[in-house]
Amino acid sequence: MIHIAIQKALHGVDADMQLDVDFKIEAGEFIALTGQSGSGKSTLLRILAGLEEAQGEIDVSGESWLSQTKQLPAQKRRIGFVFQDYALFENMNVLENLLFIANDKTLALRLLEITGLSEFTKRYPNTLSGGQKQRVSICRAMMRRPALLLLDEPLSALDPAMRSKLQTEILMLHREFETTTIMVSHDPSEIFKLASRVLVLNNGKLIQDGDVKDILLKTNGSQKFSFNGELLEIQKVDAIFVATIAIGQQLVEVVLSPQEAKNLNIGEIVKLSTKAFQPTLSS
Amino acid sequence: MLNTLLEMDFSPFVLSFKLASITVIILFIVSLPLAWYLSQTKSKLKPFLEAITALPLVLPPSVLGFYILVALSQNSPLGSFFKETFDINLVFNFTGLVVASCFYSLPFMVQPLQSGFESINKNMIEASYIGGKSKIETIFRVALPNIKPSLLTALIVTFAHTVGEFGVVLMVGGSIPGETKVASVAIYEMVEVLDYKAAHIYSAIMLILSFIVLLSVYIFNAKHNKKFGFTK
Numbered sequence: 001m002i003h004i005a006i007q008k009a010l011h012g013v014d015a016d017m018q019l020d021v022d023f024k025i026e027a028g029e030f031i032a033l034t035g036q037s038g039s040g041k042s043t044l045l046r047i048l049a050g051l052e053e054a055q056g057e058i059d060v061s062g063e064s065w066l067s068q069t070k071q072l073p074a075q076k077r078r079i080g081f082v083f084q085d086y087a088l089f090e091n092m093n094v095l096e097n098l099l100f101i102a103n104d105k106t107l108a109l110r111l112l113e114i115t116g117l118s119e120f121t122k123r124y125p126n127t128l129s130g131g132q133k134q135r136v137s138i139c140r141a142m143m144r145r146p147a148l149l150l151l152d153e154p155l156s157a158l159d160p161a162m163r164s165k166l167q168t169e170i171l172m173l174h175r176e177f178e179t180t181t182i183m184v185s186h187d188p189s190e191i192f193k194l195a196s197r198v199l200v201l202n203n204g205k206l207i208q209d210g211d212v213k214d215i216l217l218k219t220n221g222s223q224k225f226s227f228n229g230e231l232l233e234i235q236k237v238d239a240i241f242v243a244t245i246a247i248g249q250q251l252v253e254v255v256l257s258p259q260e261a262k263n264l265n266i267g268e269i270v271k272l273s274t275k276a277f278q279p280t281l282s283s
Numbered sequence: 284m285l286n287t288l289l290e291m292d293f294s295p296f297v298l299s300f301k302l303a304s305i306t307v308i309i310l311f312i313v314s315l316p317l318a319w320y321l322s323q324t325k326s327k328l329k330p331f332l333e334a335i336t337a338l339p340l341v342l343p344p345s346v347l348g349f350y351i352l353v354a355l356s357q358n359s360p361l362g363s364f365f366k367e368t369f370d371i372n373l374v375f376n377f378t379g380l381v382v383a384s385c386f387y388s389l390p391f392m393v394q395p396l397q398s399g400f401e402s403i404n405k406n407m408i409e410a411s412y413i414g415g416k417s418k419i420e421t422i423f424r425v426a427l428p429n430i431k432p433s434l435l436t437a438l439i440v441t442f443a444h445t446v447g448e449f450g451v452v453l454m455v456g457g458s459i460p461g462e463t464k465v466a467s468v469a470i471y472e473m474v475e476v477l478d479y480k481a482a483h484i485y486s487a488i489m490l491i492l493s494f495i496v497l498l499s500v501y502i503f504n505a506k507h508n509k510k511f512g513f514t515k
Contacts, residue, residue: 074412081413087406091428101414
């Protein structure tokens, strides 16, 4: 079990705030860490990795990484870290990138096999695509057999198809190695697919901690479905008003009454929901 | 013509290259930790250290030479210590030249290394630390191999600059044949005694060598950047 209790004063873009979290992780858990940008997610990961200083305690199955009296350097913590920008060693080929961390060829080849990179062992990072680079980066992070794997928005720079593929591979790696994992993510489908628990960070504090469905499902009560979207435009068409709303990557048009149209402002985040009807899904 | 060339005394060139080689080796050892520290630190001392490192770029060589002379002469604490302990004179000999050259060429080694280290993706360095690698191993196996153009620039330009120095050498070393009379000083003396033929030959050799050195640096860097897809 891992116990994390950290305090650190952060100087944010808008205002200073206090990062103050206290939570426990069971061995083998896959945790998604989410929240608005600037809420302290990346800083929390960097503190766990030993890249930034903080007050508090980090206890990893009896081994103290951070306490009042000592701070274990990054080199001594058994951490795997995946950066959003891959951060591969450009002067080494794929296999060398892995072996530099730990000279265990069997493990390296197994990891590359799981992620479909067996044919790319001799390639240098600058000849790989973004998706391939991030796979190498994930494999490299696993080379130390980490006690804690930290993924900092690992897939946000990739296109949706590649993202989905890598999510599956991360899941396969997690099933095979059962590494305790914390992943920063903004993507609800990604969180749903991978994580068993979600932590929501806001202004440096944990405001939600629980089951993925409880936190991410936005419908409640008699609503049959419900989406948040940005109101882009309201147009008057004869006697009615038509609103254009962006939900994720999708644009939809909704009919509004004059009364509703009056109360809404362009650019607002609105909730679009319906009750009691029979939607049909088709593909 | 050939006879003239064969009869010429090239010992000043040999001395210049010996001085430059030793200076490059010493400066690389000294500058590597300094450049690394400057590239990583957020300390308030950084601008002061950078200013001190850059001083030899703007100081007249005579000023630098004068201070080195004062600091190393037998009347100074440092000079008398070396004289009494090791029986080594630090001025008007080759040792003095090496010391002076190390000061004079310091910025040419530190600055390219520092800007090279600063251009490295910080996450790459952190990935090495997280992988359990010490600072020293990270510098030699991750940082330096990723800044080869900067490394080459630092080594070659320091070498070339040391070969080309004149004022400091004259101040600290004088012109003792085989000891402190390097190529640039030799040319100065040839011109003084109106031996233009020798001065022409020496100067032409310096010009061609310098050009070849700089050209090879630029060719290597262009190739390297192309290979690794850098556009800067």
